[in-house]
Amino acid sequence: MTVTDTLTPQEAFELLLAGNRRFTSGVPDHPNQDAARRTEVAPGQNPFAVLFGCSDSRLAAEIIFDRGLGDLFVVRTAGHVMGPEVMGSIEYGVSILGCPLVVVLGHDSCGAVAAARAAVADGSTAEGYVSDVIEKVTPSVLATNAAGRTEDADFIAAQIEHTVNLLMDRSRVVSDAVAAGRTAVVGLAYRLVDGTAQLVTARGIEVPAPVV
Template structure:
């Protein structure tokens, strides 16, 4: 979920929404997420990894800090915070997405996927009718 801040990824999402007229964007995070674990580890030991892993950790760290500030400490709670943060970040960075959500033409949801049993839990919903999205 946290790797969607790049311009090329945003461009792909905007293409799907504005050109293909997709009515729903799903941000799907999963448990046992290495990016979340790496960010937590970097915060705990004070060492930021090198290479491109640093980019991943830097994108996830704000979500970890926000979760902890809200008293959300477990891996599942931190993941949910990160998924929700990613949904909101997409809306902040993309005028196309924000306008379509405001116009009622687009829904965005964040789901947390459990690898063990294949279930997904809704953790964030923006736009359209939330009743439709959560049904």
Template sequence: MSGGEDGNINAVEAHHRTPSEAWIELMAGNARFVEASSSHPNQDAARRTSLLSQQHPFVMIFGCSDSRLAAEIIFDLGLGDAFVVRTAGHVIDNTALGSLEYGVEYLEVPLIIVLGHDSCGAVTATKDAVATGKMPAGFVRDLVERITPSVLASLRKDQNSSVNDMVEEHVKQTAARLVENSPIIANAVARQRTAVVGLTYRLDDGTADLVYSNGSIHQ
């Protein structure tokens, strides 16, 4: 997928992708990134112009704010391809949930990705807080409190859980909570208009691994 005339066509047609088509395209982009063969699509002036009055992203990415997790880069995406929401530890609050509902309700995005990564600082801080009983100061405490259920669930499964085990559990719980907490997202998934997928990203090789799915996608 490239800019120019094709970029203009894609800006319109992305709106009509199925969850499965969106999933296949997303993972093809990650494969290119892993192989160091990124095509850097939809990043030229023609693509920019085609998006002046409309946007039809084919994926929403709700990911951690970590600087090593640049969503458009690791999935080889361009302008107009992804609607991105990021918080530390991909913690859900009302603003994040409202942003995702906007993407489903108004942009009809067919795929929601919850994106975690190994060595997550927010999850590490929560693991430490659970172990020591000492909570961090300021609003970081709010992050830790929201991640704590995932850390405790991981420890119940295995008292020797690593931070990366906890990240995976947190991705699963976050993805499930999106559907549980939002009737708008739940309705879109039930109608097979949207799928919710959880991925964990490996910092060492750039691979995004599937750990959760709710909706119709093909692996």
């Protein structure tokens, strides 16, 4: 029996946050990072969470959540923007690997969000496919502006919640898994200075009210 087989969505969420607490306190365990673990997972993987995060180099998932080989199925794009390949990757983690938790991870001082805010404010543009990233973040910026919110945390939280909503709305695989109680989806905002991952939104588990 694998870890994934034995964890509920709630337990997977708590396991992830426990690792973040170890990381922020400066006493990480560095679990599952030795040769024995490498040999153990070589035949197959059984991660307990899909982590869809921003590509920012400061958001190394296994480090900030103090996990190791085979623990997290990681998908990353700038601004955690979604396309078909990303959706398929997340669905693979849920339907094939059986992950009981999907995490959307954003962070403060996000370059993609800042670029989208600048584009909305003054019409600035970016070259190449970076413009597609900005375009996909723009709805979150417009919604935050319309709500009269101005803090960086407000824009970050809006993009995280937007991503969670898109995932739930567009992926029948994920939404059905959540409805059946097999999987939960949570949105977390990472703070670069202190390393904490704060809850923004959740689907499928009982959690405290948002604190971002």
